[in-house]
Every structure is written in structure tokens, then in C-alpha cells.
Amino acid sequence: MKKDINSLVRSCIAALTPYSTARDEYKGELGIFLDANESPYENGYNRYPDPHQKALKAQIAAIKGVAAENIFIGNGSDEAIDLVFRVFCEPRVDNVVAIAPSYGMYKVAAAINDVEIREVQLGEEFSLSVEAILAATDENTKVVFLCSPNNPTGNSFPREDMLRLADEFEGMVVVDEAYIDFAEAASLKSEIAQRPNVIVLQTMSKAWAMAGLRVGLALADKRVVELMSQVKYPYNINVATMSIVSGLLAKGIDTEVVEIKAQRAVLAEALKGMKMVQRVYPSDANFVLARFDDADAVYDFLIADGIIVRNRNRVKGCEGCLRLTVGLPEENEKLIKSLKRYEESTIR
Numbered sequence: 001m002k003k004d005i006n007s008l009v010r011s012c013i014a015a016l017t018p019y020s021t022a023r024d025e026y027k028g029e030l031g032i033f034l035d036a037n038e039s040p041y042e043n044g045y046n047r048y049p050d051p052h053q054k055a056l057k058a059q060i061a062a063i064k065g066v067a068a069e070n071i072f073i074g075n076g077s078d079e080a081i082d083l084v085f086r087v088f089c090e091p092r093v094d095n096v097v098a099i100a101p102s103y104g105m106y107k108v109a110a111a112i113n114d115v116e117i118r119e120v121q122l123g124e125e126f127s128l129s130v131e132a133i134l135a136a137t138d139e140n141t142k143v144v145f146l147c148s149p150n151n152p153t154g155n156s157f158p159r160e161d162m163l164r165l166a167d168e169f170e171g172m173v174v175v176d177e178a179y180i181d182f183a184e185a186a187s188l189k190s191e192i193a194q195r196p197n198v199i200v201l202q203t204m205s206k207a208w209a210m211a212g213l214r215v216g217l218a219l220a221d222k223r224v225v226e227l228m229s230q231v232k233y234p235y236n237i238n239v240a241t242m243s244i245v246s247g248l249l250a251k252g253i254d255t256e257v258v259e260i261k262a263q264r265a266v267l268a269e270a271l272k273g274m275k276m277v278q279r280v281y282p283s284d285a286n287f288v289l290a291r292f293d294d295a296d297a298v299y300d301f302l303i304a305d306g307i308i309v310r311n312r313n314r315v316k317g318c319e320g321c322l323r324l325t326v327g328l329p330e331e332n333e334k335l336i337k338s339l340k341r342y343e344e345s346t347i348r
């Protein structure tokens with residue numbers, strides 16, 4: 001049986017009269033716009049953006065194979081994460097469950113919204129335990145956050161496990177697919193029609209190479225999209241961003257993704273050949289997580305060499321680990337050379 005999303009929504013949001021613009025009522029072809037106190041002097045940006053982002057949604061719908069009504073566009077997926085809290089979680093009453101180690105924003109958004117977050121450590125080889133997650137939930141748990149492929153561990157979780165969790169858990173399940181374009185596993189976006197409690201997050205920030213433009217997606221049941229749209233700032237995506245994103249979307253990303261995946265294999269192989277590297281974790285993303293004998297020393301050496309990577313040494317479950325983003329071939333080559341130079345400097 002399909003779950004009723006409305007029963008999970010905060011009462012103040014369920015009762016909300018959302019902001020509406022006079023232009024929502026405008027259906028004509030031509031018009032003189034004297035409704036929004038804009039400047040009449042055209043410069044490309046004097047008008048407010050479409051708060052419904054109709055044109056961009058139509059383009060994304062065609063690319064993703066998801067109906068426009070199932071697409072929410074946010075100022076980065078970070079906005080979508082925050083909105084999930086604001087729509088579903090009553091501060092100081094409700095709680096959420098998230099996997100750990102994972103993306104830091106779930107915890108930050110929980111703290112900002114004054115909502116308790118319960119972290120469930122991943123198991124052996126960063127595996128997902130549906131039972132452990134369900135055991136951490138109670139009657140006030142509104143949302144479970146999963147991330148697949150996971151940041152910073154790089155692995156994807158089995159599809160059937162994520163779906164079983166969505167079926168057995170009474171609240172919302174957010175599956176953050178920021179790295180899905182680099183993964184062999186298919187997106188869960190095809191499941192949203194059957195499962196109104198699943199919210200799939202994707203982003204333009206990674207494979208689509210638009211981190212600077214701030215565009216993230218939530219792919220979900222129509223009612224969930226409607227709720228998130230009512231709570232967002234009306235003009236969360238600006239005119240300049242929409243037009244640039246539209247142009248870049250048309251170009252596609254196939255060749256870059258193929259190259260990054262090939263370079264990921266090159267980097268992983270090189271790391272596996274280094275004695276100071278204890279473990280190179282398999283990756284479905286555009287980074288490689290590797291465990292070093294002395295991660296802090298390697299990190300400092302790389303910094304001195306002008307290369308910055310992500311030190312995850314102090315993250316529980318990632319002790320000794322650095323997360324290395326796959327860059328251009330020549331950048332990866334410099335990274336590998338630098339690591340080799342470090343290794344030689346330690347063998348005396």
C-alpha cells in the first residue's frame with residue numbers, strides 16, 4: 001500500500017498558505033508587466049525569475065526521464081536537504097537517522113533546524129545494515145538519510161536493501177545520489193512512482209561540472225515536490241543560473257564521465273602499488289578513498305607540494321584515510337608523483 005505523505009508533514013507546513021505571485025494567474029501571450037514593481041528597463045535581468053522554473057524543469061525532465069511534476073530544483077542539493085527538515089521535522093520533537101561516515105550536511109542541517117540526528121555507523125567494508133537503521137528509529141523518526149554512492153567511502157549500497165528500508169520504514173527515505181553519474185548502479189529515481197516516501201537527491205555540482213552555479217535536484221512524489229516548492233524561497237534559482245545551466249545541460253557530460261572513470265582506475269592502481277597505502281577502497285564516485293600509514297603526514301606533504309586533498313583521518317570509521325578527487329590526467333599524474341616522492345623520503 002502506498003504511504004500517505006501528508007501524515008508526516010509538520011502541521012505548520014500542512015497549514016501553510018504559500019507565497020503566490022500575480023504572474024501565477026497570468027495566462028496570456030503578451031503582457032505589460034506592472035505587477036511586481038520591477039524596473040521596466042530591459043537588461044536581461046530586470047524581471048524576476050520563474051518561481052516554478054518551468055523551462056528548466058522541462059529540460060531536466062527530458063534528460064532524467066522523470067516527469068517535470070516530480071522534479072524540485074534547489075539552490076544546490078544543500079537547499080533540498082534543508083527543506084526536507086523544514087517540511088517534515090518538528091524542531092525538538094522529531095528526529096532523523098543518517099548513516100556514518102557520510103556527507104556532513106545532514107548533520108549541519110539537523111543542527112540548524114534543531115532536530116536530533118542519530119548516526120548509524122556503516123558495517124564491515126562500509127556496508128549498510130537495514131536492521132541497524134530500523135533499530136535506531138522510533139515513532140518520532142521522520143527521515144532516514146542514505147547516500148549512494150556514499151561520500152566519503154565511495155561505495156554504493158545494494159538497491160534491494162535501500163528499497164526494503166523504504167518499504168519497512170514509515171517515514172521518508174532520502175537517497176543522496178550526488179555521484180550517481182559515475183556509478184555502475186542505476187538510480188532509484190525509477191522507484192519514486194511506486195514509493196512516495198523516497199526522495200532521490202541529485203546535483204549539477206559533480207559530474208555536470210556546475211558546482212559554481214548551485215543547482216541540485218530532488219526527484220520525488222508530486223506531493224513531496226509540491227511541499228518543498230511551497231517552503232523554498234520563491235525565487236531560489238536566479239535568471240542567470242537558469243540560462244547558463246540550460247546551455248551547459250545541452251552539451252552533455254558523456255566524454256568527461258568516461259575520462260574520469262578511466263582516471264579513477266589509473267589513480268586507484270597507482271595507489272595500490274604504494275607500500276604506505278594500506279587500502280584503496282572501491283569507488284563508484286569521482287574520488288578514491290585510501291588508507292595510509294600516516295595520513296596526516298601525507299596530507300601535509302601534498303599541501304606543501306600545492307595539492308589539496310580531503311583529510312578524513314579524524315572521521316570515525318575513516319581513520320588513516322584521505323579522499324582524493326579525480327582531476328585532469330596531468331593533475332592525477334602530479335598527485336601520484338608527489339605521493340611517490342613522499343614515500344621515497346620516508347624510506348631511509
Ligand SMILES: *Cc1c(COP(=O)(O)O)cnc(C)c1O
Nearest residue numbers: 076077078103151178203205216
Ligand atoms: C557534493 C555533494 C552534494 C552536492 O551538494 P550541492 O549543494 O548540490 O553542491 C550533495 N551530496 C553529497 C553527498 C555530496 O558529496
